[in-house]
Amino acid sequence: MADSFPVSATSPAGAVDDRPDADPDWSAALRRVLADGNQPALVAQPIVDLGSGAVAGFELLSRFPADPAATPDRWFAAADRLGFAPDLTARVVQRALALRPELPSNTFITINAEPHLVPHPAVRDALLGAGRLDRVVIELTEHVRASDDAALRAVLDQIREQGGLIAVDDAGTGYSGLEQLMSVRPDIVKLDRALVTGIDHDPVRRSMVELMGELASRMDGWLLAEGVETEGELRSLASLGVPLVQGWLLGRPATGWPSLAGAVTELLRDCMLRVSLTEHIIHLVRDCDIVTEPPGPAVPSTARTRATAVLVDPEGRPRSVLVPGPDSVAYVVPAMTVAPSSAPHDVARRALARPAWQRGAPLVCTDASGHVLGVLDVGELVDAAMAAASR
Known part of the structure; x- marks a missing residue:
């Protein structure tokens, strides 16, 4: 469920009123939408294959008229509350399948x-009445748990018989827990954005994504990470072998079938190159802040920073690493520099041979002239070394 039902494309900025007491005439609004065969409008957000750097698919998202000015999730919630949800879902399915x-x-x-809603006759007929479902993925969003699992499985089996695939959205949160995954056995496991946001700075999130990837693999499924918004997140997901990604960094929802911008294509090529060089540490290098060492006395052993930064001399060569600690207090650790062509196991051995208080500090990757290319997280480095040893 990429884009998580943002403001309607036709809504003016700031026009959405989500107050509980703001209760437009939803019944009339929903009737108007259902009376118009061209509503709701659909936009597409690209899904990218990290193995090829190309668009692999598109998630189709609903957009509603500006009256009332509300987010799509409120439209669907109102439809569910007032009994319009089956007809509205069937309409979306029909319009989506007509685009094939x-x-x-x-x-x-x-x-x-x-x-x-999937077993409801209106939705079931819309899904199964249009012939083969090749190149179609039905994404189970599950804001409300299905009351009849047997009826749901029966329709899902028919979808698969007609060539369709099943995805489970928001894996790892809400109702989409392990029980749901084991029951549905989806073809695509879609990671919730909560597991993706900040993954480049959080080893626990990395571990969770690795576990979900292993589970998807054992179910013969694909892992899809949504909500990718930064280069760091994209590079971390690529290094973990996540095959499919989507998010605003790669492309926002748009009408038609949006292609990737040139800058995005170049970024994907760079990610692919780094991942292909897994015998070297270059694919583990992350961007960082660079701070020029001021003249005069040495920097104290602690400083203030919210992100890892490399302290360099006036010539641009690294001297220390500022490592964020509690309350934004950063500890100053001598920089250990490594070449981008170094092997992970060699670098890990050097990193762990440092004094105990320095072992967790990021390493600094430099080019041939000694200038900073970025930093390496020790946890990611050890993971890469262990993965290489197991091959």
């Missing part, structure tokens, strides 16, 4: 549906 002849080659579409 225009779908670019070698791509798929994903269509969101609540599990409790």
